[in-house]
Amino acid sequence: MNFLDLTFNMQLTYQPFELELKHTFTIAKFSRSSTPLMLVQLHHDGFTGYGEASMVPYMGESYASATAFLQQVDVSRFTYPFDFEAILDYLDEIAPGQPAIKAAIDIALNDLNGKLKQQPCWQLLGSDPVQMPVTSFTVGIASPDVMVQKLKDAKGFKVVKVKLGSSDDKGLINTIRSVTDVPLYVDANQGWNDCEQALDLVYWLHEQGIKLIEQPFSKTDPDSNAWLTERSPIPIIGDEAVQRLPDVAKAKGIYHGINIKLMKSAGMFEAKRMIDEANKLGLKIMIGCMSETSCATLAAAALAPQCHWADLDGPFLTVNNPYKMPDFLDGRWVLNNGFGLGLSLTESVSK
Numbered sequence: 001m002n003f004l005d006l007t008f009n010m011q012l013t014y015q016p017f018e019l020e021l022k023h024t025f026t027i028a029k030f031s032r033s034s035t036p037l038m039l040v041q042l043h044h045d046g047f048t049g050y051g052e053a054s055m056v057p058y059m060g061e062s063y064a065s066a067t068a069f070l071q072q073v074d075v076s077r078f079t080y081p082f083d084f085e086a087i088l089d090y091l092d093e094i095a096p097g098q099p100a101i102k103a104a105i106d107i108a109l110n111d112l113n114g115k116l117k118q119q120p121c122w123q124l125l126g127s128d129p130v131q132m133p134v135t136s137f138t139v140g141i142a143s144p145d146v147m148v149q150k151l152k153d154a155k156g157f158k159v160v161k162v163k164l165g166s167s168d169d170k171g172l173i174n175t176i177r178s179v180t181d182v183p184l185y186v187d188a189n190q191g192w193n194d195c196e197q198a199l200d201l202v203y204w205l206h207e208q209g210i211k212l213i214e215q216p217f218s219k220t221d222p223d224s225n226a227w228l229t230e231r232s233p234i235p236i237i238g239d240e241a242v243q244r245l246p247d248v249a250k251a252k253g254i255y256h257g258i259n260i261k262l263m264k265s266a267g268m269f270e271a272k273r274m275i276d277e278a279n280k281l282g283l284k285i286m287i288g289c290m291s292e293t294s295c296a297t298l299a300a301a302a303l304a305p306q307c308h309w310a311d312l313d314g315p316f317l318t319v320n321n322p323y324k325m326p327d328f329l330d331g332r333w334v335l336n337n338g339f340g341l342g343l344s345l346t347e348s349v350s351k
Helices: 064-068 082-094 099-117 146-155 170-178 195-207 220-229 246-253 268-281 294-301
Strands: 011-026 031-044 048-055 136-139 157-164 184-188 210-214 237-238 257-263 284-289
Touching: 011 064, 011 146, 031 064, 031 099, 031 246, 048 146, 048 157, 064 099, 082 099, 082 268, 099 195, 099 246, 099 268, 099 294, 136 146, 146 170, 157 170, 170 195, 195 210, 195 220, 220 237, 257 268, 268 284
Parallel strands: 136 157, 157 184, 184 210, 210 237, 237 257, 257 284
Antiparallel strands: 011 031, 031 048
């Protein structure tokens, strides 16, 4: 079949979904027990592409904003072969911001594209499954007994990520170290505000086996972040400060590396461009996630082999993932040869 000659009739469907977390999730400035998602499907000729928007509250998206956006999307413009750059430009023209719902469309389009081409997304994106990094298991800020309880869910993980930015960051690390000696990543979520105190803490963290630190100071304070990066024995990674492609070049000289998330980058297409740009600039690359199901996790995992670190633990932190759990072995996601994302559905998700 020559898809270039197809009359491409596509349909867009979507439904809200509340993703419940196993434990209340607390970071430096926010706390939540669930995350609103919008599950998106693109249908064509018996094929369906699946995507999702994880709308964590601090990013400002909601069911209302996602629905209003989707109602403006004209999928008749998505002709095959897909011009992902033109499609993203079109989505950006509809409304500024709102990267999560744009990511949902992009992920579904990538999934559909792989099914039409009969290839896995990871292969189309140029990834090598052998290069898949270990992914970390995230533990939010909590009391010592709750943190110990959360760590029981980290069995099988080779790395744990700890949220910092509390009034007792050392105490949080000591609690973790009382249970496990695995390497640690830490994420301050913009929670630090004193350079000298932060540097002292960084050197202490270095002694505790911490391998990287995400977003120590406010994303609007490049000077403090750059000051710490210059002096830190641990890689400093920009997260909230790095949303989309133009932010990658801005991170040079301020951070050692960047954290790419599909819900910030508006999907897989721009995430791949961010990876390529970071490599050109000599920046280290982490690929992370919000609270996500197997769908967005597999989308990010398709790019993870091109990154130095991964933090893709969404399905492990939830209780009502509507899709089957992808294969996970020796602390790593296993990319399968299924076409598109390789997502396996449950009976609760209509085909």
